[in-house]
Each structure stands twice: as C-alpha cells, then as structure tokens.
Amino acid sequence: MFLNQFLFFAAGLFSIGVYGVLTRKNGVLVLMSIELILNAVNINLVAFGAFNQDISGQVFALFVIAVAAAEVGVGLAIVLLIFRNRRSIDIAEADLLKG
Amino acid sequence: MSAFLLAQTDVIALTDTEAWVINGFFYVLAVVGLLAALKMVTTKNVVHAALYLLIVLSVVAGVYIILGAEFAAATQVMVYIGAVMVLLLFGVMLTRAKIGDDGDLDYDQKWIGALTSVSMFAVMGYSLWEAFEDDKLPSDMMPQRTGEVANSIFSQYIVPFEALSMLLLAALIGAVVVARRD
Numbered sequence: 001m002f003l004n005q006f007l008f009f010a011a012g013l014f015s016i017g018v019y020g021v022l023t024r025k026n027g028v029l030v031l032m033s034i035e036l037i038l039n040a041v042n043i044n045l046v047a048f049g050a051f052n053q054d055i056s057g058q059v060f061a062l063f064v065i066a067v068a069a070a071e072v073g074v075g076l077a078i079v080l081l082i083f084r085n086r087r088s089i090d091i092a093e094a095d096l097l098k099g
Numbered sequence: 100m101s102a103f104l105l106a107q108t109d110v111i112a113l114t115d116t117e118a119w120v121i122n123g124f125f126y127v128l129a130v131v132g133l134l135a136a137l138k139m140v141t142t143k144n145v146v147h148a149a150l151y152l153l154i155v156l157s158v159v160a161g162v163y164i165i166l167g168a169e170f171a172a173a174t175q176v177m178v179y180i181g182a183v184m185v186l187l188l189f190g191v192m193l194t195r196a197k198i199g200d201d202g203d204l205d206y207d208q209k210w211i212g213a214l215t216s217v218s219m220f221a222v223m224g225y226s227l228w229e230a231f232e233d234d235k236l237p238s239d240m241m242p243q244r245t246g247e248v249a250n251s252i253f254s255q256y257i258v259p260f261e262a263l264s265m266l267l268l269a270a271l272i273g274a275v276v277v278a279r280r281d
Contacts, residue, residue: 001121001122001165001235001236002234002236003231003234003235003236004228004231004233005122005125005129006125006162007227008227009129009133009162011220011223011224012136012220013133013136013155014219014220014223015216015219015220015223016136016139017136018212018215018216018219019215020139020140022206022211022216023140023212023213024140024204024206025203025204025205025206026145026201026204027190027194028145028187028190028191028194029145029148029204031187032139032148032149032152032187033139033140035152035156035183036139036152036155039156039179042159042171042175043159043162043163046162046163047166049243050240050243051236051237053237055243055247055248055251056255056256057168058168058171059248059251059252061163061168061171062171062252063256063259063263065171065174065178065179066178066266066267067263067266068178069183070266070267070270070271071270072183072186072187073186073274074270074273074274074277076186076187076189076278077278078277079194080190080193080194080278081277083193083194083195084280089194092206
C-alpha cells in the first residue's frame with residue numbers, strides 16, 4: 001500500500017469540504033462541510049502514524065475528534081442563536097459587522 | 100488468553116494476495132467516500148446531505164481499520180456517527196429546514212468555490228507527489244493497539260489530554276449558555 005493513496009484520498013475530501021464551506025448558504029450545511037475537512041486531516045494523521053509506526057498519529061487523531069465534537073456543539077449553539085434572532089440561518093444574511 | 104496475545108503480537112508480513120485484497124477494499128472505500136462527499140456538498144436536500152455525511156464518516160472509519168488504527172475507528176463510529184450526526188440532525192430539525200428539496204442552499208457563484216477547491220487539490224496533489232512519490236507503508240505493519248494508545252495518552256500526552264478535558268467542559272457550558280433562552 002502506498003502512503004500517497006491515503007494522502008490523496010484525504011486531499012480530495014479536504015478540497016470537497018472547502019468547496020462546501022465556500023458555496024453553502026445554510027449554516028448547518030457549512031458545519032457538515034467543516035466536519036469533512038476535519039476528517040480529511042484525521043486520515044492524514046493516522047496514515048503518517050502507520051507510515052512511521054508511531055502511535056502519536058493516532059493519539060493526535062483522537063484529540064482532533066474530541067475538539068471537533070466540541071466545535072460542533074458550540075457551532076450549532078451559535079447557528080441556533082442566529083436562527084432565533086433572525087428567523088433564518090442563511091450565512092449571507094448574517095452580515096451585521098459589514099462596514 | 101496470553102497465548103492469544105502472543106499469537107497476535109507475532110510479526111506476520113502480509114502475502115501479496117492479502118495486500119491486493121486490502122488495497123482493493125481501500126479503493127472501493129475511497130471511491131464511495133469521494134462520491135458521497137461530492138453528493139453531500141451538491142445535494143439540494145438538507146437531510147440527504149446529513150445522510151451522505153454519514154456514509155463519508157463510515158468510510159473514514161473503514162480507512163482507519165485498513166491503517167490498523169482500531170481505537171480511532173471505534174471512536175470515529177461512537178463520536179462522529181453516534182453523537183455528531185445526532186447533533187447535526189437536531190440542528191436541521193431545530194432550524195426548521197425545509198423537508199424535501201430546497202432550491203436555495205447554494206450561492207450563485209459556485210464556480211469560484213469550485214476553482215478554489217480544484218486549485219487547492221492541485222497544489223496539495225503536486226506537493227504530496229513531490230514529497231512522497233511511491234513511498235510504501237511498511238509491509239510488516241502492525242495494528243496500533245488500544246493499550247499502546249492508552250499508555251501514550253496517559254504518559255507522554257497527559258498535559259494535552261487534560262487541556263482537552265477542560266476545553267470540552269468549557270465548550271459544553273458555552274454551548275448551553277449561548278443557546279439558552281432567557
């Protein structure tokens with residue numbers, strides 16, 4: 001098994017996630033795309049851990065999973081707050097800070 | 100039990116056929132995962148997007164298994180497929196997303212996003228190929244056991260682990276405070 005086949009798969013997932021973040025209007029869908037990006041990073045960590053026969057890759061992947069869970073919790077709370085105040089989770093409409 | 104453990108820790112290099120079978124599994128998983136991810140970012144139905152994400156997360160768990168990271172795979176299933184998916188579906192429900200197709204989920208200038216992600220993939224692909232070309236994973240690759248993971252977390256990485264516990268607690272309380280109705 002080549003190392004690069006895992007890295008290219010992860011790069012593909014990452015790019016698709018970036019596309020989702022850039023094009024989606026719906027706040028929940030943007031959060032889902034961010035999950036895709038974090039998963040791509042995790043594949044890289046685990047692949048390098050297997051490549052170097054080092055346990056640290058897997059440990060860091062676990063840390064990233066935990067941080068991602070925290071991020072989803074806070075992110076959804078913010079999306080719900082935006083929805084409650086503006087009756088819409090269209091990211092394009094949340095532009096109060098625009099000059 | 101000890102005999103079982105001993106048998107498992109013997110270094111067994113994969114035969115060629117086994118390596119091919121595992122490789123085939125990986126490519127099937129990769130194609131399914133990439134297609135599901137593409138459908139996820141293009142579908143017009145919010146709930147379908149969540150279900151496609153479910154497929155991608157399962158595929159990633161499978162890739163962890165292929166790489167011999169058992170505990171990461173189990174955690175992926177429990178945390179992502181179990182908890183994060185439920186949270187996201189709750190988000191879909193509480194924000195009263197339209198059930199069924201919704202034509203207004205994307206920005207009009209999709210091609211800018213497509214251009215960005217394609218060029219990003221090109222840059223990453225080029226540098227990955229430059230750096231690793233056809234480096235192979237070690238053929239006598241051993242699965243990384245859960246015991247080793249535990250030893251590593253609770254010795255070398257104990258400080259980040261405790262910091263992470265505090266982060267989770269803070270995020271939990273923060274989420275409750277932010278979403279509270281007052």
